Amino acid sequence: MIALREALEAHLKSGATTVCRAWAVSRRDGVTLGFTDHDRDLTFDGVLFRAGTGLTARSLMQSTGLAVDNSEALGALSSEAVREADIEAGRYDGAEVTSWLVNWAEPEQRALQFRGTLGEIRRAGGAFEAELRGLTEALNQPLGRIYQKPCTAVLGDQSCGFDLSTLGYVTEIATEQVASGQRFTWGALEGFGPDWFTGGRLEILTGAGQGLWAPIRSDESGSEGRRITLWQPIRAEIATGDLVRLTAGCDKRMGTCRLKFDNLVNFQGFPDIPGEDWLVAVPKRAGQNTGGSRR
Numbered sequence: 001m002i003a004l005r006e007a008l009e010a011h012l013k014s015g016a017t018t019v020c021r022a023w024a025v026s027r028r029d030g031v032t033l034g035f036t037d038h039d040r041d042l043t044f045d046g047v048l049f050r051a052g053t054g055l056t057a058r059s060l061m062q063s064t065g066l067a068v069d070n071s072e073a074l075g076a077l078s079s080e081a082v083r084e085a086d087i088e089a090g091r092y093d094g095a096e097v098t099s100w101l102v103n104w105a106e107p108e109q110r111a112l113q114f115r116g117t118l119g120e121i122r123r124a125g126g127a128f129e130a131e132l133r134g135l136t137e138a139l140n141q142p143l144g145r146i147y148q149k150p151c152t153a154v155l156g157d158q159s160c161g162f163d164l165s166t167l168g169y170v171t172e173i174a175t176e177q178v179a180s181g182q183r184f185t186w187g188a189l190e191g192f193g194p195d196w197f198t199g200g201r202l203e204i205l206t207g208a209g210q211g212l213w214a215p216i217r218s219d220e221s222g223s224e225g226r227r228i229t230l231w232q233p234i235r236a237e238i239a240t241g242d243l244v245r246l247t248a249g250c251d252k253r254m255g256t257c258r259l260k261f262d263n264l265v266n267f268q269g270f271p272d273i274p275g276e277d278w279l280v281a282v283p284k285r286a287g288q289n290t291g292g293s294r295r
Helices: 002-011 084-088 135-140 254-259
Strands: 019-026 032-036 042-044 047-050 072-074 096-103 110-126 125-134 169-174 177-179 183-186 202-205 214-221 225-230 243-247
Touching: 002 096, 002 110, 019 042, 019 110, 084 110, 110 135, 125 135, 135 183
Parallel strands: 032 047
Antiparallel strands: 019 032, 019 096, 042 047, 072 125, 096 110, 110 125, 169 243, 177 183, 183 225, 202 214, 202 243, 214 225
C-alpha cells in the first residue's frame, strides 16, 4: 500500500498526469453505486465506477482536529444511476460515501480523499444536490446517560437485551389492503392482542419498497379488521400481496417491560424519579410528614 501511494505521488509530480476522481455510494439496503468524472468506466475494489453519470463534487473542506468535514455532491437524475424515485423513497438517506483520487491508467494507484455519509438531498430540474458529511459528524450527537421515567433503550438493542426472535413478537405477513402507503388493513392478525404493534415497526420485505420501513403509530381493531397506521408513509408503491414484517411495540413503561416482554431486569428507566410537581411542593402545616414512602 505504501508503494502504491509513493507511485501515485511520483505520478502527480511528473507534470503529465492521468488522474480522475471516483465515488462509491453504499446504500443501507446493500446496493453500491460507483461514479467517476473520467470519460471511461473504471473498476477497482469490486465496484464498477461508471462514466457519464453526471456526479461531481464541489471543493472538499477538511481540517485537523474535531471540526466537521463537509462538501456537496452534484449530479443528474437518470434511470440508470440515481433515480428520483429512490431518493423520494429514502434509499439514499445516510448512505456511506467514499471518494478517491485515481490514476485511471493504473487504477491500483489511488488515494482516499473523503469518507462520510450523505446528508440532506435536494432535487430540482432533473438534477440533485446532496450534502456530504464527514466522519466527525457523529461527534455532534449528544452522548451520556439520560435520567427519566421511561426506558431509554431501543427494543432488541444491546441495552435492552430482549431477543426479538422469540415467538409472538415478530411476524411476516402478506399485505391485504394498503392506503397511501401508510394504513395497512388485514381481516385479522391471529395470535396478537389489541394494540400489540403500537410503537413497533413495519418493514417491507418484497416488492418496490423492499428494504424500507417506518415506525407504527397505532394498531387498532374495528369493523374493517385490524388496521396498522404508520407515523409516516412508506415512500414507494406497495402492492397487495407484498410481504411485510411486523415487530411488536414497546411504550417504554416499566409495566410493559414486565408484563409484555418479561424483561424487567434490563429496564433502563427510572420509574420513581420525582416529577415536575415535586419541584413546586411546599411544606404542610398539618398532617404527619415522616419522610417515608407515599405509597
